[in-house]
Amino acid sequence: MISKTLKLTLLFLLMALMLSFKVQANLTIRITQGSDQTTPVAIVPFSWKGEGALPEDVARIVSDNLQRTGLFEAIPRENLVSLPSSSADVIYRDWRLLQADYLLVGSIDRADNGEDLVINYELFDVLAEERLLGERVTSSSRELRSRAHFISDRVYQELTGQRGIFSTRLAYVTAEPREGEGSYQYRLHVADADGQRSRTVLTSREPILSPDWSPDGTKLAYVSFERGRPAIYIQEVATGSRYQLTNYRGLNGAPAWSPDGKQLALTLSRDGNPEIYIYRLEERRLIRVTHHYSIDTEPSWSPDGKKLIFTSSRSGGPQIYQVNLESGNIGRLSFEGNYNARARYSPDGNEVFMVHRESGGGLFSIAALNMETGRLRTLTTSPLDESPSVAPNGSMVIYALMRGDQGVLGVVSTDGRIKYELPAERSDVREPAWSPFLN
Amino acid sequence: MDLMKYSKPFALAAVLALVAGCGGSGGTQPADETEDEVTAEEVQTSDGAETSAAGEESGANAEAMGEDAMDAMRPEVMTIYFDFDKSNIRSEFYDVLNGHAAYLQANPDAQVVLEGHADERGTREYNMALGERRGNSVQRYLSLQGVSADQMEVVSYGEERPVVRAADTAEEHAKNRRVEFVY
Secondary structure: OOHHHHHHEEEEEEEEHHHHHHHOOOOEEEEEEOOOOEEEEEEEEOOEEOOOOOOOOOHHHHHHHHHHHHOOOOHHHOOOOOOOOOHHHOOOOHHHHHHOOOOEEEEEEEEEOOEEEEEEEEEEEEEOEEEEEEEEEEHHHHHHHHHHHHHHHHHHHHHHHOOOOOOOOEEEEEEOOOOOOOOOEEEEEEEEEOOOOEEEEEOOOOOOOEEEOOOOOEEEEEOOOOOOEEEEEEEEEOOOOEEEEOOOOOOOOEEEOOOOOOOOEEEEOOOOOOOEEEEEEEOOOOEOOOOOOOOEEEEEEEOOEEEEEEEEOOOOOOOEEEEOOOOOEEEEOOOOOEEEEEEEEEOOOOOOEEEEEOOOOEEEEEEEEEEOOOOOOEOOOOOOOOOEEEEEOOOOOEEEEEEEEEHHHEEEEEEOOEEEEEEOOOOOOEEEEOOOHHH | OHHHHHHOOOHHHHHHHHHHHHHHHHOOOOOOOOHHHHHHHHHOOOOOHHHHHHHHHHHHHHHHHHHHHHHOOOOOOOOOOOOOOOOOOOOOHHHHHHHHHHHHHHHHOOOEEEEOOOOOOOHHHHHHHHHHHHHHHHHHHHHOOOOHHHHHEEEEEEOOOOOOOOEEEEEEEHHHHHHEOOO
16 A cells, blocks of 8 residues: 555656656656555655755655655655765664665765766665665766666665666657647657656657667667558667668568567568568578468567567467477467467566457456466556566566557556556557666 | 641630630520620630630549549448458458449559558557458459459558547447558
């Protein structure tokens, strides 16, 4: 259960984000399902004695980041008994009384060059009375938000043993109705993992879909209808420079980078029917993978790059299949439900996340299929969930859903306990793609 | 001689204008003073500008008539519908397809884009493939009726261009599962 104060804090945060939205067109965050097994953490506002206000509240960003994982609950600021900024001021007993398991404090000062900022932060285990982390980070004031995400990653890794995903990014597509016309303005965006600092990287009056990050996080492959027919493009995120990879007759879709970044799996119907192909970028060579008169599409690479999973209707309706790229052997993976499609591996390869509909059921949910046991776990329950994309540490899955008649992005923890949504004003948001680790 | 005559279209147009003028003044409709004046002027001035204007008018008329004739042949129904996750053609639409086949065969210069669409349920790339299969089903049917492959192109939009956005009911979803004939 989320406490009342926390709810109020979240509401305030939401309102603040909505206000900032008008300027930046970012995604806002709406927590829809909290967790009752959270570790309480006290995150003290970082001290700042310089002139004027800092552009970002670093402690607030860290606090929001940790809270969104569903593993931590930040103790509300108004309940903090004191505001230490370094270990010299920390009295463990006070924080034990507040029932904080961990304590994060920090200070921000002007660097000697008079422009940059120096952040000193420390993390404490309150019960063990032990300092876990103590680091000094320099930042320009423009990069302060990135540094806050970096500190979040460090704290998260220290407390969970798992890499944080706060410095990762999201790619997604928005469709905004054009005034007075029955058409849409499509935009491909890149934003921080918390939906902030959104940036448009492509605008088109024709559909854009299926963005996929290169494993080094520098490029996006996507499908664009900008020339009236679907074609696959590859675009550098930083510079915006891009080229058209494929423009075959018929379908050009579902691009998926191989783990080594040298190949793309994709769907083409140039031979008369939707089939999976592999495009080798260096050799510019196309290799056909599937040969079946049914639909074969939505390929995704296993983390070791030796297998592909894909959607096929060879059994009648869409189901998930796996092809071993060395032997060419194809096996069916999904048996439960009458619609299983667009599967994506977890980073450890133990599970696949996919769109699933129960036999006789009407809901299209996101589900996880265990590759060893074959057991299926349903993670979401809204009617039209699609496009699951797994965070690089395997802790969260981002997907697209309909909230009323608006498309929004949803995030669910892979254990199904935590859910939050990332809606945008006026636009439908869809086709999320979680970046790999970027640092 | 014949060539000479037709290479001067304004001569023919002048004749037409004259006929029009005669019709105007001696028609069954009640004479309108201003209309009479305009007609008289047209007949009197027989310079290039006026005649070419008249010529354009008659040309436009001919074109409009031609289009009427084509419309009569082209089926009025431009969309057929499909069952969920299916691309086979429902028998109720054979007549529509036969009509388009007859039209395309009678007009070898006519080109049609068969736009395949899916409803918003399920995944986008699977629906892209499904939309193409629907388009291909129609293309195959029309080919069997003798329509040339050069006249047809299939483009799938998957679920990206629904007729009913954020469809909810079965009826609304059904309207989105379609192939549109775009000439």
